[in-house]
Amino acid sequence: MSIIKVEGVSKRYRLGLKEKQAKTLMELLGNIIKSPYDNFKRLRSLSKFGEQNESVFWALKDINFEVQQGEVLGIIGKNGAGKSTLLKILSQITEPTSGRIEMRGRVASLLEVGTGFHPELSGRENIYMNGTILGMTRREIDSKLDEIIDFSGVEKFIDTPVKFYSSGMKVRLGFSVAAHLDPEILIIDEVLAVGDYEFQKKCLGKMEDVSKNQGRTVLFVSHNMEAVKALCPKALSLNQGKMHLFDKTENVINDYLQRCFIGEHMQEWSYQDAPGNEFVKFKSIVIRKSINNQASFTVHDDLEVLTEFWLEKDDLRINLSLHLYAGTGECLMNIHSQMPPPTLRKGLHFSTCKFPKKLLNSGFYSISMMIVKDTTTALFELKNALSFEIQDIHREDMHWHGKFPGFFRPDLPFTIQV
Incomplete structure (x- = not known):
């Protein structure tokens, strides 16, 4: 059963244009008189994808895909490809310009450091606030509280206002809240890069547990291809706001790397x-x-x-x-x-x-x-x-022609005593 369905989603932004600075009173009056007409022309130019206008930027164009319940989907692409915009739309932070989205269940998002936290509230108070936003009762949050605090590793500061937290502490608490408050859909952006290696490993293990053992759906955006490969059976790559490929993770990553490493010898x-x-x-x-x-x-x-x-x-x-x-x-x-x-x-x-x-x-x-x-x-x-x-090339001395794992393949002495 599809828990996420995205059909024809596009997102358009109107860029601000720098107007010519008026040097005289007459030029200022002229700018005021012309501005309604200029705005009307810009609005007309926003109607079609094909029209080029310096004030129009399409962050996403005609995105279509489905995610089944319990799947972990990796989303990759270069900076500016539209990954974060897509996640903001799925998290209902921003509205798409066109297209429709169907999502079944509660959504927990961690898109940037401190997302959803009130800086004046303590860590404990923010846990209850986030749980309430997700529609949980106080009793449900109470049952998860100790587990959330323990996983985050910020128990010494849990009653300190979040505005005094470091970026790493905010990420720790934010991920712990998002992963433990029983969302049907967990959306994670590249924020895990802020944490240390031990915490990243801990988070990846938790996402795997949430998807495989609890049947929850995870959308994971990362530039760490090894993490995407290890965690996600399927992946989606974006390129300049368009969906380039939606396939098995290995195929998507290989295609992405081929486009990135074109061979500057x-x-x-x-x-x-x-x-x-x-x-x-x-x-x-x-x-x-x-x-x-x-x-x-x-x-x-x-x-x-x-x-x-x-x-x-x-x-x-x-x-x-x-x-x-x-x-x-x-x-x-x-x-x-x-x-x-x-x-x-x-x-x-x-x-x-x-x-x-x-x-x-x-x-x-x-x-x-x-x-x-x-x-x-x-x-x-x-x-x-x-x-x-x-x-690699065809190996005449071996019947197996798969991909060798790892980055190194030295020819070392390795013998069997007979």
């Missing part, structure tokens, strides 16, 4: 446009095969990262720090150049970092490069300098 700049500062400037950074220059990489290729940079000062002890990230956001390793760092003169310098074959598993990766002085002072960091994909 090389960056090169002139001296005038080079990123950097008064100490260093990057001239180029490229990842390529050690044998040839083809742009496609496999797990069986030796790879090398070549970096050129200008040093703007004389006699600096310099080393480079390469950060390798997975497509899902985790920093996999930090590699630094030779130690002790060499003392370099002003001018153009060149470095090479080699990745042996079978070190990295198939998947999407990105590289950031940092230039460091005296092993302690970061002079400049080139973030997300390169992005690339490593593909």
Whole structure:
């Protein structure tokens, strides 16, 4: 049975236009006279999707999907894709411009730090207020109170006004209230990024328990692809306000990463446009095969990262720090150049970092490069300098051709004694 049904939902915002500043009384009177006509023209332009107008912004366009009772749906997309707008509409914080939504049951939302809290009330009083808003009786809230306070970990401050809470404390209490007050639908935005690792793990476990053991429905928005993959059987991706894909989570995440990591294998700049500062400037950074220059990489290729940079000062002890990230956001390793760092003169310098074959598993990766002085002072960091994909190929020596788990796949000695 569908507990959430979204049909043709769109959300339009009218952007404020900066009017020409009047310098004289006549110009001011002219602006006043023209403003009703200008407003009428803007209102007429809001009627259709296809019409382009600088005062119209469609945050969502024609969104359609259904969620069954007990499902956990992940919602992913780049910043500005429309994820938060969709959740605000589902939480009935804002109305859609067009379309309709059917939701069966009570909805508890945690969209941003402190959502639904009254700053002057204590944590305990806010628990009762939120429960009342959800339609619960005082007896029902009393039965959950100790569990909510214990899960949140803010029992020492539960009778302190919420305005004195840190952002992490607000998130802890907010999630605990939303998850324990028996909502049929739980809506969680990226607020869990505020909490520490232990609390995030605790929250993910609670969401899994709420969906699998209690049969409640969860909508989960996150940039943490591993969390979405672990928690959500199905996912929805948004792109520029439109629904791009609604499918199994693995398919949706793979499609999303392919669109994000289009393969920027090389960056090169002139001296005038080079990123950097008064100490260093990057001239180029490229990842390529050690044998040839083809742009496609496999797990069986030796790879090398070549970096050129200008040093703007004389006699600096310099080393480079390469950060390798997975497509899902985790920093996999930090590699630094030779130690002790060499003392370099002003001018153009060149470095090479080699990745042996079978070190990295198939998947999407990105590289950031940092230039460091005296092993302690970061002079400049080139973030997300390169992005690339490593593909697997047909394995003649194995009958199983599935995806190997993990990010690394080194060829280590591993034998059976006979």
